[in-house]
Amino acid sequence: MQDSVAPAFRLLLLRHARSGWALPGQRDFDRALDDVGFAEAELTAQAAADQRIRPDLILCSTAVRCRQTAEPFYRALGEDIAIRYLDPLYTGPTSVYAELIEAYASRTSLMIIGHNPMIEELFHRILGDERAAAALANGYPPAGLAVIDFTARPRTGTAWAATLSKLLIPSPEEAEKP
Numbered sequence: 043m044q045d046s047v048a049p050a051f052r053l054l055l056l057r058h059a060r061s062g063w064a065l066p067g068q069r070d071f072d073r074a075l076d077d078v079g080f081a082e083a084e085l086t087a088q089a090a091a092d093q094r095i096r097p098d099l100i101l102c103s104t105a106v107r108c109r110q111t112a113e114p115f116y117r118a119l120g121e122d123i124a125i126r127y128l129d130p131l132y133t134g135p136t137s138v139y140a141e142l143i144e145a146y147a148s149r150t151s152l153m154i155i156g157h158n159p160m161i162e163e164l165f166h167r168i169l170g171d172e173r174a175a176a177a178l179a180n181g182y183p184p185a186g187l188a189v190i191d192f193t194a195r196p197r198t199g200t201a202w203a204a205t206l207s208k209l210l211i212p213s214p215e216e217a218e219k220p
Contacts, residue, residue, distance in 0.1 A: 049191035053143060053168070053204070054090075054097050054153035056115075057161045059083040059185035059212075061107040071132065075110045082185035085212035087114035093208065095189055097153035099124050101142055103131035108155050111185065115153070131156045136163040140196075147195040158182055165190075168204050177206055186211045 060079035064070055075083065090096070096119045102112045104127045112125060130138045131154065139160050146152045154161075162182035166174040168190055178186070189208035196202045 049193065049207075051147050051149075051192040051195045052097075052151035052207075053188075053190045053192065053196075054095065054151065055161055055165060055188045055190065056086070056111065056153060056155045057158055057182050057184055057186050058103070058105070058108045058111040058155060059086075061184075071105050074106050079107070079184065080110070081216070082212040083111045083114045085216055086185045086187050086210050087118040089210045089212075090115065090187060091118040093210075095187075095208065095210075096120065097123065097151045098149045099126065099146060099151075100153045100155060101125075101131060101146070102127050102155040103157060104129050105132045105157070108132070108157070112155050115155075131160075134160075136160045136167065139164050140167070144196050144198050147197065168202055169206055173206065177209055183211050 059075050059082040061073045062076040064073050100112060100115065100123055102108050102125055108131070109127065116123060116125060128142070139154060139156060142154065143152065165178070165182060165188060169177070187210040188206060190204045191207045192202065192204045194203060
């Protein structure tokens with residue numbers, strides 16, 4: 043449930059959609075979305091657009107599967123949204139994700155498109171293990187989008203106070219339709 047008062051800061055955490063396994067000789071970085079993954083990304087992007095969920099800025103891992111996940115959001119939410127592709131979202135630990143949130147907390151809203159386990163660890167760090175596990179008992183799914191509202195802008199050295207406003211998870215049945 044969402045309050046009528048605008049949050050101090052809104053974070054959109056998006057795990058990349060389902061990808062195929064690396065082909066022989068292929069780098070993990072170059073793994074692409076599979077057919078279900080492309081459908082998942084489209085479904086989540088459309089659900090976000092339908093609910094008028096729109097970040098001021100998207101920070102996206104440079105990995106192929108994350109870039110492919112970002113594309114439907116760019117189309118569905120508006121091509122005027124700035125997207126920054128950052129290597130540290132591919133190579134860095136959860137602490138890098140937290141540092142980026144703090145660095146961009148002057149914005150109204152920020153979307154991060156990244157990888158597990160970092161996305162799931164960050165989700166737990168922000169909400170606390172009990173609330174995070176209650177929301178996502180089976181882990182953070184591919185193409186899952188958490189909308190997290192903060193009562194104050196996240197800053198280094200302070201506890202982050204936030205609540206889960208929305209959770210968009212594409213239906214496996216919808217994603218697997220031909």
